[in-house]
Amino acid sequence: MSRIILKLSGEALAGEDGTGFGPDRIRAVASQVKTLTEQKYEVGIVIGGGNFIRGRSTKEIDRTKADSIGMLATVMNCIYVSEMFRNEGMQTVVMTPFQVGSFTKLFSKDLANEYFAKGAVVFFAGGTGHPFFSTDTGVVLRAIEVGAEVILMAKNVDGVYDSDPVKNPYAKRYDILPIDEIIDKRLQALDLTASILAQENRMPMRVFDLKEENSIVKAASGNFNGTIITV
Numbered sequence: 001m002s003r004i005i006l007k008l009s010g011e012a013l014a015g016e017d018g019t020g021f022g023p024d025r026i027r028a029v030a031s032q033v034k035t036l037t038e039q040k041y042e043v044g045i046v047i048g049g050g051n052f053i054r055g056r057s058t059k060e061i062d063r064t065k066a067d068s069i070g071m072l073a074t075v076m077n078c079i080y081v082s083e084m085f086r087n088e089g090m091q092t093v094v095m096t097p098f099q100v101g102s103f104t105k106l107f108s109k110d111l112a113n114e115y116f117a118k119g120a121v122v123f124f125a126g127g128t129g130h131p132f133f134s135t136d137t138g139v140v141l142r143a144i145e146v147g148a149e150v151i152l153m154a155k156n157v158d159g160v161y162d163s164d165p166v167k168n169p170y171a172k173r174y175d176i177l178p179i180d181e182i183i184d185k186r187l188q189a190l191d192l193t194a195s196i197l198a199q200e201n202r203m204p205m206r207v208f209d210l211k212e213e214n215s216i217v218k219a220a221s222g223n224f225n226g227t228i229i230t231v
Contacts, residue, residue: 049073
């Protein structure tokens, strides 16, 4: 049995205007995750909140309040996506690091392991529960806590580049990239806090383009088009 944590951006699951929800995109993700569960993978999922709000990009209000709104955005995303997964026949649970009434379960490693053992897809919402930490840091933290073997980072680009491939047509993609190099060069694959946490706890990652056909299943197997981040 392999345990993996899948990181999805909110934007990747958004509607055509880049906000809210895109049901067709979410159903496509659900289909792939269902395939993984049928292959006896244990799957945890973290979703960003960028289809609603990014705390660090909001200048009109206090950063801690903006981050609180961002954490709630991830909760909304996970509740919605988990219900879409249920419609595909999967068991799911949404866990948060703070109380959200009866909508979610309060995170604990032991409880998460119980749900994994029952074959449920476990959604880790609410980030770390604290401001100034991104969902990149949240996914690395949860992966370490529950003993995942690897993090699958689904992006809107097919891996990690030495510069922005949108702005630089000569940007070079890395096939294999040590986490040390991400930290030393301040590459934008994930934020610095998440990178250091992954480095210290030896948590490998695979970065790939969500839009590619069957990309999640391929990334889980290791036979995929993207970047392997080694530790």
